[in-house]
Amino acid sequence: MSRPRPEPVQVVKQRRDAALAALVARVPYIQFLGVTFDRRGDELTAIMHYDDKLIGNPMLPAIHGGATAAFLETTAIIELGWNQIWQEIETEGNELPPLRLPRTIDFTVDYLRSGLPRDAYARARINRVGRRYASVHVEAWQDNRDKLFAQATGHFMMPQLND
Amino acid sequence: MTADKAKLAAQFIEAIPHSRALGMKLTGIGDGEATIEMPYSERLIGDPETGVIHGGAVSALMDTCSGAAVMSHPDGPKATATIDLRIDYMRAATPGQTIRTRAYCYHVTRAVAFVRAEAVDDDPDRPVATATGAFTFERSKA
Numbered sequence: 555m556s557r558p559r560p561e562p563v564q565v566v567k568q569r570r571d572a573a574l575a576a577l578v579a580r581v582p583y584i585q586f587l588g589v590t591f592d593r594r595g596d597e598l599t600a601i602m603h604y605d606d607k608l609i610g611n612p613m614l615p616a617i618h619g620g621a622t623a624a625f626l627e628t629t630a631i632i633e634l635g636w637n638q639i640w641q642e643i644e645t646e647g648n649e650l651p652p653l654r655l656p657r658t659i660d661f662t663v664d665y666l667r668s669g670l671p672r673d674a675y676a677r678a679r680i681n682r683v684g685r686r687y688a689s690v691h692v693e694a695w696q697d698n699r700d701k702l703f704a705q706a707t708g709h710f711m712m713p714q715l716n717d
Numbered sequence: 718m719t720a721d722k723a724k725l726a727a728q729f730i731e732a733i734p735h736s737r738a739l740g741m742k743l744t745g746i747g748d749g750e751a752t753i754e755m756p757y758s759e760r761l762i763g764d765p766e767t768g769v770i771h772g773g774a775v776s777a778l779m780d781t782c783s784g785a786a787v788m789s790h791p792d793g794p795k796a797t798a799t800i801d802l803r804i805d806y807m808r809a810a811t812p813g814q815t816i817r818t819r820a821y822c823y824h825v826t827r828a829v830a831f832v833r834a835e836a837v838d839d840d841p842d843r844p845v846a847t848a849t850g851a852f853t854f855e856r857s858k859a
Contacts, residue, residue, distance in 0.1 A: 582760055624773020662804075
């Protein structure tokens with residue numbers, strides 16, 4: 555038996571991009587921070603576009619540790635949300651289910667270098683996701699992928715269908 | 718800390734661009750302890766279904782307040798940087814309410830300040846979040 559003919563690439567891309575945009579647009583704080591997401595297949599890279607309002611130390615100047623923490627946490631939450639809806643997106647003609655975002659239980663940030671006044675990038679890796687809990691690691695860098703300026707590990711409560 | 722010094726500290730904290738953007742107000746500072754509040758704002762919402770503030774905004778508040786506590790320490794440095802910060806989220810902050818944070822240095826070494834912080838909304842008996850962090854601590858010359 556031959557496999558069904560794959561969908562045209564533009565149709566697939568459009569559906570994935572629309573789903574990602576809808577996910578990200580839901581969270582006002584992501585807009586406040588100026589964070590956007592780049593997608594390659596199912597891999598997401600978060601970008602925190604530099605803005606003066608992200609500065610925490612005007613003398614250096616350096617990005618505020620709180621902005622960095624928020625950037626990493628947002629990256630982790632969107633990665634989890636994205637991971638949840640991916641199967642749905644890949645099923646042709648499927649309506650996306652109403653999405654509830656995971657809730658942070660705890661979040662630990664390691665500050666490795668001061669954040670420079672320029673764009674920052676982050677990727678999250680889901681180390682475990684179960685029915686209730688998830689553990690996620692996030693890495694953030696600026697100019698050089700090998701020189702992280704921050705990393706974080708967080709635990710999240712996955713949304714339950716009936717609560 | 719003298720009234721003048723406290724006023725200077727308040728101006729310093731409120732001049733930090735990211736803290737300003739989040740609307741933070743320093744309400745108390747001195748001897749390795751600081752209190753800062755952040756009013757509710759729709760721009761800071763993390764979950765549009767409930768209107769609850771994003772954890773990241775709470776992180777920024779905890780980080781600023783902890784840093785202020787370090788800088789107010791009697792042996793204190795003029796500047797500090799976060800080495801690590803862990804936040805535990807106990808419950809969602811009630812939408813519409815101001816979040817208040819208190820941070821204090823519970824131990825300082827020659828190079829590191831260890832800080833604890835707690836955030837509450839209008840119900841002070843049920844904390845919204847707690848944080849523990851380590852900050853760089855460069856002693857001012859004796």
